[in-house]
Amino acid sequence: MEKIEKQEVKILQTIGDKIWAFFNSLKLTLTVLLSLAVVSIIGTVVEQGKPLEFYAKTYGERISSYVLTLGFHDMYHAWWFFTLLVFLAANIIVCTIDRFPQKWKASLEKRVDVAPQFIKNLGNSASFTVNTINGGDVFSVKNRVIEILKKKRYKIKNTDVSDGAAVFAWKGTAGRFGSDIVHVSLITILTGAIIGSFFGFKDYISINENETVNAPKSNFQVRLDKFWLDYYESGEIKQYNSQLTVVENGKDVLSKKIWVNEPLKYKGVWFYQSNYGMAYDRIKEARLVLKDKKKNQIIGEPFVVKWLEPFKIPGTNLAVNLAGFVSDFGFDEKTKQIYPRSPEHNNPAIQVIVYDNEKPISGPWLFLNYPEIFATIPNTNYDLIFMGYQGLQYTGLSMTKDPGTNIVWIGSIIMALGFILAFFIFNKKVWGRIQKAENGVDIYIGGMINKNKIMFEREFSEITACLKTEVTQK
Amino acid sequence: MILSLMFFDMAYWFYLITAILYIGNWIFRRDWIGSTATVMTFIALFANTMILVARTFESGHAPFSNLYESMVLFVWAMAIGYLVMEFKYKVKVVGAVVMTLAFIAMIAASKLPYRFQSIERLNPALQSIWLEIHVFTTFIGYAGFAIAFGLSIMYLVKNRMEERGAKVSLIDSFPQSSVLDELSYKCIMWGFPFLTTGIITGAYWANNAWGTYWSWDPKETWSLITWFIYAAYLHARVTRGWRGKRAAWLSIIGFLAVIFLYWGVSFVLPGLHAYA
Numbered sequence: 001m002e003k004i005e006k007q008e009v010k011i012l013q014t015i016g017d018k019i020w021a022f023f024n025s026l027k028l029t030l031t032v033l034l035s036l037a038v039v040s041i042i043g044t045v046v047e048q049g050k051p052l053e054f055y056a057k058t059y060g061e062r063i064s065s066y067v068l069t070l071g072f073h074d075m076y077h078a079w080w081f082f083t084l085l086v087f088l089a090a091n092i093i094v095c096t097i098d099r100f101p102q103k104w105k106a107s108l109e110k111r112v113d114v115a116p117q118f119i120k121n122l123g124n125s126a127s128f129t130v131n132t133i134n135g136g137d138v139f140s141v142k143n144r145v146i147e148i149l150k151k152k153r154y155k156i157k158n159t160d161v162s163d164g165a166a167v168f169a170w171k172g173t174a175g176r177f178g179s180d181i182v183h184v185s186l187i188t189i190l191t192g193a194i195i196g197s198f199f200g201f202k203d204y205i206s207i208n209e210n211e212t213v214n215a216p217k218s219n220f221q222v223r224l225d226k227f228w229l230d231y232y233e234s235g236e237i238k239q240y241n242s243q244l245t246v247v248e249n250g251k252d253v254l255s256k257k258i259w260v261n262e263p264l265k266y267k268g269v270w271f272y273q274s275n276y277g278m279a280y281d282r283i284k285e286a287r288l289v290l291k292d293k294k295k296n297q298i299i300g301e302p303f304v305v306k307w308l309e310p311f312k313i314p315g316t317n318l319a320v321n322l323a324g325f326v327s328d329f330g331f332d333e334k335t336k337q338i339y340p341r342s343p344e345h346n347n348p349a350i351q352v353i354v355y356d357n358e359k360p361i362s363g364p365w366l367f368l369n370y371p372e373i374f375a376t377i378p379n380t381n382y383d384l385i386f387m388g389y390q391g392l393q394y395t396g397l398s399m400t401k402d403p404g405t406n407i408v409w410i411g412s413i414i415m416a417l418g419f420i421l422a423f424f425i426f427n428k429k430v431w432g433r434i435q436k437a438e439n440g441v442d443i444y445i446g447g448m449i450n451k452n453k454i455m456f457e458r459e460f461s462e463i464t465a466c467l468k469t470e471v472t473q474k
Numbered sequence: 475m476i477l478s479l480m481f482f483d484m485a486y487w488f489y490l491i492t493a494i495l496y497i498g499n500w501i502f503r504r505d506w507i508g509s510t511a512t513v514m515t516f517i518a519l520f521a522n523t524m525i526l527v528a529r530t531f532e533s534g535h536a537p538f539s540n541l542y543e544s545m546v547l548f549v550w551a552m553a554i555g556y557l558v559m560e561f562k563y564k565v566k567v568v569g570a571v572v573m574t575l576a577f578i579a580m581i582a583a584s585k586l587p588y589r590f591q592s593i594e595r596l597n598p599a600l601q602s603i604w605l606e607i608h609v610f611t612t613f614i615g616y617a618g619f620a621i622a623f624g625l626s627i628m629y630l631v632k633n634r635m636e637e638r639g640a641k642v643s644l645i646d647s648f649p650q651s652s653v654l655d656e657l658s659y660k661c662i663m664w665g666f667p668f669l670t671t672g673i674i675t676g677a678y679w680a681n682n683a684w685g686t687y688w689s690w691d692p693k694e695t696w697s698l699i700t701w702f703i704y705a706a707y708l709h710a711r712v713t714r715g716w717r718g719k720r721a722a723w724l725s726i727i728g729f730l731a732v733i734f735l736y737w738g739v740s741f742v743l744p745g746l747h748a749y750a
């Protein structure tokens with residue numbers, strides 16, 4: 001019994017090892033990165049997220065069925081694209097975890113006393129002999145070496161060995177961890193993106209001026225105080241602006257002017273200026289005039305009636321109330337309903353309720369585009385003519401909530417830090433060994449860098465040149 | 475617009491002269507040609523800077539808002555990058571390739587249809603400091619990649635000669651292949667973080683302007699494709715069997731992707747980025 005269990009554990013272990021080894025491979029990294037690059041191209045060639053008929057029309061029945069089966073029409077959400085991203089993430093995590101401890105240990109380790117042969121085998125190395133007569137003894141040569149390296153801002157450790165001294169100098173150790181930090185930042189950004197796709201939402205609202213609406217999926221309201229455009233002198237539109245107020249529990253809590261690039265933020269929900277226009281179902285005010293039926297003549301001045309504010313017409317017993325509007329008049333024969341055919345102001349019509357001594361007597365519809373269709377007010381001498389109106393601006397707001405966004409930005413900052421370490425800070429190590437020789441002091445010096453070899457070659461030859469001139473001249 | 479066009483014409487001819495001088499220096503190996511070439515680069519760079527300055531005054535905003543302006547910025551960054559390299563590493567032969575590329579870029583800019591050259595009012599979405607940072611960093615990145623592209627081609631040529639042991643005097647004057655390899659790596663070490671910063675600041679701007687930091691529009695996607703290729707390049711350099719030649723090919727493919735990202739997407743694929 002026990003034996004079998006052990007065997008199972010062992011099998012599981014080897015499977016685990018195999019998976020680990022599979023993901024612990026830079027060849028896989030290259031494969032995944034280049035595959036992502038290649039397949040992403042598909043998504044820029046095949047138009048994304050169109051209605052299904054579009055693909056049949058563009059590619060023909062057969063090819064479009066492949067396109068749809070493989071998910072090319074919504075590629076970045078296709079399972080295989082997602083799989084590639086999972087591979088990327090697993091690859092990053094495994095590679096980084098696998099290498100980190102070793103790197104960390106190696107960076108702490110400071111071997112000072114190394115053999116001359118080790119120094120000779122380094123990428124950059126030099127050795128020469130200093131004449132004892134003018135070069136001084138081991139001790140003073142060692143101090144010169146240390147001084148020169150310190151001037152180059154190296155950190156130094158040294159020790160005396162049986163026949164001389166050993167020096168170890170290093171700088172930029174942090175640069176080694178740049179890649180790890182970049183990888184951590186990538187995982188952070190992916191995490192932010194995943195959180196956003198699960199817990200975020202997107203919506204759209206439109207608000208008329210001076211109207212308050214409930215924000216979807218939230219427990220507050222938003223009011224539009226004003227909408228306006230800014231123009232360049234040339235007449236081109238410069239900016240769209242909305243003055244918004246957040247209302248919570250009946251109280252105004254926040255007021256802000258927003259424009260494209262400057263959203264309103266409240267409780268993690270962002271409101272963006274998205275579009276604007278004229279309301280299709282109401283207006284601000286209308287201009288009307290009375291006409292004498294018999295004389296066929298305009299009476300008095302035109303007057304302005306505000307939306308839902310009854311207006312007493314001077315010199316008569318009549319009052320009117322502007323109670324209805326459609327931007328594009330439509331009439332359904334079956335249901336006898338009036339409806340807007342479109343939000344465009346193609347055929348604007350208003351409904352006015354007419355009162356005679358406060359008693360409603362009729363409710364005619366009037367058309368702006370058909371001035372000959374005017375309303376005849378029953379039992380009076382008057383016709384009513386619709387002369388013009390001022391529409392009501394609305395603002396269109398996109399609304400988003402994405403709790404992952406900040407994580408993405410934090411990841412981005414971490415990535416910037418990682419890049420600075422990886423690409424601008426280089427890990428340099430220099431070993432020196434000073435040995436008593438027959439008629440002088442032998443100096444072995446050698447060094448290496450993790451990348452950017454040309455730059456280091458120059459620095460190293462400067463160091464050796466200093467050593468040669470300064471030490472031998474003393 | 476007169477002033478900036480005048481400076482453009484000047485820079486155009488100066489870059490041509492610069493490229494010819496560097497090529498002359500490469501072929502005839504005369505020190506005086508080489509020194510004149512370097513001086514000429516400074517003069518061309520000055521005219522190039524003046525295009526940007528004049529544009530800023532003429533348009534009232536940072537000069538990176540359309541394809542033409544961004545090309546000027548691109549050449550500008552390339553010239554600066556090259557000069558720094560020349561002074562640090564003393565590799566004038568490289569100038570023959572890099573300055574030719576710079577001149578080709580100037581030709582391309584001058585051939586742009588007028589509607590891409592004219593000064594335009596910024597539409598509402600473009601009025602953001604993030605846009606300016608986004609374009610600026612992206613183009614420094616592109617310039618780094620362009621220089622790396624030139625170096626990688628030189629690497630492949632030189633490497634081939636070294637492998638065959640062939641002697642061609644024009645190629646002999648190239649730096650050793652290992653040096654060319656290191657230098658192109660160095661350029662990508664600059665280009666990659668700048669491209670990344672460009673992508674991120676672009677995402678930040680998109681998030682402020684329309685509420686999503688990433689919407690897979692063709693320009694965004696192509697920038698990511700380019701980014702994947704250069705990330706692959708960086709890892710190729712630490713992978714046995716991928717160092718050297720294959721890495722150089724990745725750098726070349728990467729720059730072809732940059733060209734498509736920059737020009738191809740603007741003209742071929744529809745999207746939000748109607749400019750640069």
Ligand code: HEM
Nearest residue numbers: 026029032088091092095176179182186422705708709712
């Ligand atoms: C498939 C996922 C990835 C894996 C498994 C992976 C693995 C590695 C490994 C093992 C190294 C070498 C570590 C070292 O030398 O210290 C490295 C270096 C690096 N990685 Fe990644 N990496 C991945 C993706 C990425 C991506 C997408 C980026 C993009 C920013 C990136 C950025 C870097 C950088 C900047 C370096 C340093 C390169 C250099 O020093 O030249 N890695 N990566």
